[in-house]
Amino acid sequence: MTTFGYAKQYMYAGDNTLQIQVRIPSIHGPYKQSDYKGKAVRNYVKDEDLPFYPSLLLPHLPHNGDVVAVTALDKGNTSFLVVGLMGSSYQQGNMMSGD
Secondary structure, three states: OEEEEEEEEEEEOOOOOEEEEEEOHHHHOOOOHHHHOOOOOOOOOOHHHOOEEEEOOOOOOOOOOEEEEEEEOOOOOOOEEEEEEEEEEHHHHHHHOOO
């Protein structure tokens, strides 16, 4: 299964592999908790608690809010691999929608 998420930050692991912290809206909740417009948010994961996922080599390092493609590494969808940058970001989406 391939899905999309928002990059929050990145780091290099001890073995020099790129790890990207990703918010997957269907799993971790929306990019910002305020996106629920005051409604109660069930199972919202705070940014500091988001997991880091390993990444393939990307054309550039992601910025906060960049849309990334992630694919599941197992049938249970418990581990993911970042496979690419989609060329859009959370901030661009807000500007285009008139918000």
